Amino acid sequence: MMYKKIYLLLLACSFSAFGFAQDMNALVSKVKAKLEKVKDYTANGKMKTDVAFIKAPIGRVKVFYKSPNKFKLQRDGGISVLPKGGVSINIGSMIMQSGFVAIDAGLSTVGGTAVRVVKLLPEADAGEIILSTLYIDETNLLIRKSVTTTRENGTYEMELYYGQYAAYGLPDKVLFSFNAKDYKLPKGITLEFDDTDKAIKDKMKGKKGRVEINYTAYNINTGLSDALFK
Amino acid sequence: MQSIVKVSGLTKQFNQLTAVNQLSFSVESGDVYGFLGQNGAGKSTTIRMLLTLITPTEGDISIFGYNLNTHRKDILAQVGAVIEKPDVYKYLSAYENLKLFAKLSGVKPTHKLLMDQLEMVGLAARANDTVKTFSQGMKQRLGIGIALVHNPQLIILDEPTNGLDPQGIADIRNLILILSREMKKTVIVSSHLLNEIEQIATRILIIDKGRKLVEGSSATLFNDQQTILQISVANLSAASATILNSEWAKHLLPERDGQLMVGLNKEDIPAFNRMLAASGVDIYSLQARHSLEDYFLQVTAGKQHVGTFTN
Amino acid sequence: MWEHLQIELYKVFKRPRTYLSFAAITALIGVIQLGLMVDGKEYTDFVMADFAGSFSVDGKILNGYFICYVILQLLLVHVPLLIALIAADMISGEANMGTLRLLLTKPQSRTAIVMAKFIASVIYTLLLLIWIAIMGLFLSMLIFGTDDLFLMKSSYVVIVKESDVFWRYAGAFCFAALAMVTVAALGFFLSFFAENSIGPIVATMSVIIVCTILSTMNIPLFNLIKPYLFTTHMITWKEFFDFKVNDANEAIIGSIQYPDKIIRSATVLLVHIVLFVGAAVWLFRKKDILS
Structure with a gap:
């Protein structure tokens, strides 16, 4: 009797989970469908790296995207520093792939907008992404925020702000945050006497790193060649 | 006769060592003043004090009637010197060395002046060779050329024959005689070898252990001794x-x-x-x-004082 | 004075030894450039090993500006030797050669002679730095092109915008000149105490090495004297390559993080120069020339 009860309970749970997943898959698919209107795009952007121990000027970048998963961020001159694995800073990277389970994780708000929280679990075990959480604005079918946990490179958080390209699901601004590991350069290489104030050093420790890209001028569906992404 | 150099009570103390002790003497215009003493007697120290290379501990030096302390530059402009070895810039040519020191002596080094000077010391043919390639005698001649390039009134030669072969020694002797007799220069020449001095000096000063032993004209010294x-x-x-x-x-x-x-x-x-x-x-x-040398040897050996001489 | 200086410069630049330094610099820089041209990737990978674990750096790190920084970093440790080679020889070399006594029997003031000699060594030092700038900066810019300057500091990374780099090099070279003139002043001062040039050259290098060790070692006792050691301040040229950021952690173009550090170091170096040269003049005026 006992066993049967447990079995039924588990069954109920799995059914309900499945039921939610069905709903969420639909939502994700709708978002996906919206995004699929964009076959490719290029955009200019200004990228700001905000990591406590990185002092960098604002750099100009150019991004290229081609459906389903080709993405390239190119510096317009200069040197850029990006967290490892964060090279594919684009919303499509997760959602445009297939083979995941979408689970409803309730409602929330991002910047005053009501959003549905959806957790995406990859079906394959070996993938780099362990878990992805999307905060989807159901009304506009826009992803407002995503949190991605990776196997190798920690957790990234991406906030997206939309403006004139909202119709295409393309953000005007992407704010990418991650846990920056404490970083120390072995002495001897820098050939300098380390006399950085301790207060400054402490300030640089354990802070979240952020990369902010402000996009201007999207060129959508111009028919980019694959060669561009090589 | 005018005193060109007048030294009184000159003393130089190096820590415990008194190199020159209450030395007084005077050099008259036109003299070839022989400055004698054994090695270490204090000749070089005295000469270096005359040339402001060494600061005296005590005493006064006046040259051309002016105090050396207060009129250093004016006095040195009229003095030419070769001190011990005639060292010049080995990586420069004879011409370049001469030009450089002519400038420092306050003379406009025209090509003619420099070549005439090199001609005089017999180095015109080697004018553009670096001094590195020169023999000791040639360096000595160049040193003398440098000492004379600004036509000084007083010429100071410290051990000018050191390291020279007999011919070189004879050349220097002749040069001193020319400077004195033909060019009417006053010459102070130091040596530890008396026979060099006795042939050319008009007056002689002998010092030992920094003290004056005797000073006088060579004629008097030779006659009276x-x-x-x-x-x-x-x-x-x-x-x-x-x-x-x-x-x-x-x-x-x-x-x-x-x-x-x-x-x-x-x-x-x-x-x-x-x-x-x-x-x-x-x-x-x-x-x-009759040689002064015996006398010199005896007095400087300090064994016995033979006699006193007067000027 | 001017004539003196001309004569001293003439002597300096007539000596083969002088050009040895320029040749050495050319060779050193050439080797670094060649090495980085062939194996630069390895070098940057090595330097950034720790950093590259978490970040991917994109762009032309190995550009002319970066190469010059590497060159300065490596070279400014060795340039003091080349400067000592001339500066520490200024007086002792002449004493050794025997020309000092001849020089000083000329109707010139000793102060003028000694100042002319010092200024000549300063000019040599500056020319050497200009040569480093030509070879290390301009030639590197020509060979490797220019881009942002990516630097690893001991506790943070700095990326200087391409357009913001050049004036920093100008400042850094000026500062390096001051540091190297301090070395020249030290060598010059030490050259009074010997009648051969090897002694003062070795002494100059020894002083620099010992002081650098004291500056580098993190021991409380040494930390007390560190601020007064000129070697501590010789590398302050690096401060030109650090800028301020605003509250949003955005680089403020054209700013320097610690301008006060540069001013303080420059002051310490200047005081050293004045002390060394002052002592040299004072000693030289009363020195008995026995060589």
């Missing part, structure tokens, strides 16, 4: 005893080369001679020496 008798005898100790027991005892000098040495005034020689013969000393030879 005692004659030294060098006597070869059969029995040296017996002969010495004879002299020591006689009234001539104080004239006996330390023996040299197995011979008796006796310092006497010229007019006393016959009497001394008679005394020896009367005492039965067997004499093989008797030689009267």
Whole structure:
């Protein structure tokens, strides 16, 4: 009797989970469908790296995207520093792939907008992404925020702000945050006497790193060649 | 006659060592002033003080009637010097060295002036060779060329013949005579070798251990000095005893080369001679020496003071 | 004075030894450039090993500006030797050669002679730095092109915008010149105490090495004297390559993080120069020339 009860309970749970997943898959698919209107795009952007121990000027970048998963961020001159694995800073990277389970994780708000929280679990075990959480604005079918946990490179958080390209699901601004590991350069290489104030050093420790890209001028569906992404 | 250099009470103390001690002397215009003393007697220190290379501990130096301390630049503009080895910039040519020092001496180094000067010291043909390739004698000639390039009134040569071969020594001697007699320069020349000096000096200063032993004109020195008798005898100790027991005892000098040495005034020689013969000393030879060198050796050896000379 | 200086410069630049330094610099820089041209990737990978674990750096790190920084970093440790080679020889070399006594019997003031000699060594030092700038900066810019300057500091990374780099090099070279003139002043001062040039050259290098060790070692006792050691301040040229950021952690173009550090170091170096040269003049005026 006992066993049967447990079995039924588990069954109920799995059914309900499945039921939610069905709903969420639909939502994700709708978002996906919206995004699929964009076959490719290029955009200019200004990228700001905000990591406590990185002092960098604002750099100009150019991004290229081609459906389903080709993405390239190119510096317009200069040197850029990006967290490892964060090279594919684009919303499509997760959602445009297939083979995941979408689970409803309730409602929330991002910047005053009501959003549905959806957790995406990859079906394959070996993938780099362990878990992805999307905060989807159901009304506009826009992803407002995503949190991605990776196997190798920690957790990234991406906030997206939309403006004139909202119709295409393309953000005007992407704010990418991650846990920056404490970083120390072995002495001897820098050939300098380390006399950085301790207060400054402490300030640089354990802070979240952020990369902010402000996009201007999207060129959508111009028919980019694959060669561009090589 | 005008005193070109006047030194009084000059003293130089290096820590415990008194290199020059209360030295006074004067050099007159037109002199070839021989500055004598053994190595370490204080000649170089004195000369370096004359050239402001060394600061005296005490004493005054005036040159051309001016105090050396207060008129250093004006005085040095009229002085040419070769101090010990004639060292110049080895990586420069003779011409370049001469040009450089002419400028420093306050002379406009025209090509003609420089070539004339090199001609004078016999280096015109080697004008553009680096000094590295020069022999000691050639360097010495270049040094003299440099010392004379600004036509100085006073020329100071410190041990100018050091390291030269006999021909080089003769050349220097001739040059000094030309400077003095033809060009009417005043020359101070130091040496530890008296025979070099006695041939050219008009006046001589002998110093030892930083002190003046004697100063005077060479004519006076040569005329007034005692004659030294060098006597070869059969029995040296017996002969010495004879002299020591006689009234001539104080004239006996330390023996040299197995011979008796006796310092006497010229007019006393016959009497001394008679005394020896009367005492039965067997004499093989008797030689009267007139050289300043013997005197120099004796006084600087500090063994016995032979006599006093006056100017 | 001007004539003196001309003569001293003439002597300096007539000596083969002088050009040895320029040749050495050319060779050193050439080797670094060649090495980085062939194996630069390895070098940057090595330097950034720790950093590259978490970040991917994109762009032309190995550009002319970066190469010059590497060159300065490596070279400014060795340039003091080349400067000592001339500066520490200024007086002792002449004493050794025997020309000092001849020089000082000329109707010139000793102060003028000694100042001319010092200024000549300063000019040599500056020319050497200009040569480093030509070879290390301009030639590197020509060979490797220019881009942002990516630097690893001991506790943070700095990326200087391409357009913001050049003036920093100008400042850094000026500062390096001051540091190297301090070395020249030290060598010059030490050259009074010997009648051969090897002694003062070795002494100069020894002083620099010992002081650098004291500056580098993190021991409380040494930390007390560190601020007064000129070697501590010789590398302050690096401060030109650090800028301020605003509250949003955005680089403020054209700013310097610690301008006060540069001013303080420059002051310490200047005081050293004045002390060394002042002592040299004072000693030289009363020195008995016995060589």
